[in-house]
Amino acid sequence: MKPIWKNAAPWLCAAGALLAAGPAAALEPDALFAKLTGSVWAVRTFDAQERPLRAGSAVVIAPGRLVTNCHVLAKASNFVVKRDNVTYGATLEYPDPGRDLCQIKIANFTATPVTLAPAGGARVGQRVYAIGNPRGLENTLSEGLLSGLRGGDGEARLLQTTAAIAPGSSGGGLFDSDGRLLGITTFAARDGGNLNFAMPAEFLADLPARAQAQLAARAREPAGAAARRTADAGGAGIPLTEPLRAGDALEYLRTDRLTGNRVPVIYRVDRVNGDEVSFNAGSRIEKANGQLVSLTSPIGGLFDSASPPGGWAPKDDIQPGMRWHLDYVTTTDDRLRHELNASVGAEHTTRVDGVDVNVMRISYDGWIYASYGTGASPVGTPLNVAVLYSPELKRIVRFEATYRRAYASVTNETLELVRIQR
Known part of the structure; x- marks a missing residue:
């Protein structure tokens, strides 16, 4: 069919x-x-x-x-x-x-x-x-x-x-x-x-004029161009790397790897203003290059609540072999102090909704220090994060995190980009 x-x-x-x-x-x-x-x-x-x-x-x-x-x-x-x-x-x-x-x-x-x-x-x-x-x-x-x-x-x-x-x-x-x-x-x-x-x-x-224009654009595509389009673009010829516009949405799937529970997480664009993109009524704002500007509603689990300033790919030109150190306090939830070391692995490919994209693995290893009195606890709990960053899409397509809290409590979750709705 x-x-x-x-x-x-x-x-x-x-x-x-x-x-x-x-x-x-x-x-x-x-x-x-x-x-x-x-x-x-x-x-x-x-x-x-x-x-x-x-x-x-x-x-x-x-x-x-x-x-x-x-x-x-x-x-x-x-x-x-x-x-x-x-x-x-x-x-x-x-x-x-x-x-x-x-x-x-x-x-x-x-x-x-x-x-x-x-x-x-x-x-x-x-x-x-x-x-x-x-x-x-x-x-x-x-x-x-x-x-x-x-x-x-x-x-x-x-x-x-x-x-x-x-x-x-x-x-x-x-x-x-x-x-x-x-x-x-x-x-x-x-x-x-x-x-x-x-x-x-x-x-x-x-609707009629816009639909016909998009279908005509698809008919003019060179052979093989469809492979660079998300399956969710409705066959309308929208490339995977097309800049986000109002009404577009990034659909992620958040999975608790301990229980198997899976929850969709939607970041929908409500406004593009110059080089800033606003999601979900301004609760998340990014630069056009994907770097995080502000975050007030952590809907993506640790992907949001533990996010460094600028996001998990905060540098303009990430290259394999790069390393950097982070020491920051989050702006959401309990404003916990994070101390992490980041390193970038070799470039390879992965699939996003059936389309191959180039990605680099960025590993973050370090500690989270809970609030303690007027400062932070001197004893941290380990946090290990691995993200797949796509330079083509200018965003994270997969996030994995393991956080061992006190009293043997463990958070082990993933957040994966499954489609771009356009």
Whole structure:
């Protein structure tokens, strides 16, 4: 079975389906839910062996047309939309992985399309409602405020909301109190409090043109160029080394090697400002070259909480054989003192989501000193870290750490880059 990204058809959406209607009367939450619930569906994706992959949501925007997040469809060979006991097979029509929006089509599908809110009409402080399928719980309504407008620089901005979303909500709808679509819910900042985000609905009007442009760019690629693209780029011709843009995301997998527990860790770009890239509503800020600027929410375990100033690859031109010494106090958690010696090994290759990339192994060995009175304990506990740094991607693609705390407590974990969502 061919990947779904190759099924995109060059059809145009009816422009009228993306135009906002005139003013409407504000609805009570129960009336709003009754009006919209039939227009938000669950998405289920499967691999070539029909094994389940992911779950998400989708919003009906025109007759037989729905929009979801591209990351919901990533790596799927086929997918369906469902509501209650009704299921429809669907195909991809317009992929725009750069904005994480994918339009899908369904034959003989009669669900009522939603109405779009006026472009640029979103206002901080207005009441909003999210409808989706968090954690597989179909047709869930959550209420909140539009708490911020992030990004911008000449185009529509990410919508920040306090309306709750969770895994499975991706691709659902964020609506105003009149029941008009403001945005497509996309991600939540893990461990970042009530920070949830949606792509603005005005992006939907650009889907056909942007999808066709990206597919045309792929057709012009020289032979073999596809091997330098992440599988998650939706077949849209985005190279692995393409600079990150707002809406892109780095998806890591954090594994506790003692228990086997595996947790996804998402660093999503909410703004690029000059040579600085902001992730997860500013909780992590990096330079364009991958060096860490600031960190306030350590969602990646020791990768974040024990991070040196500048990150685990803090030098501009790392070369095999380099060595350096670090003595620093972390800015998160308990502000522990770290004393580490770093050394760089030979260059080799590894695979990131099926693509070969060049990496260097940087080893860190040393001690962590816990807080003790007004200073640090004179007795440290050992910390051993090994990272694989990719000069091509300008970031860490694998992190391994063993930390032996007091009372024989041991932390042994890995954090590995599994895909770049575009």
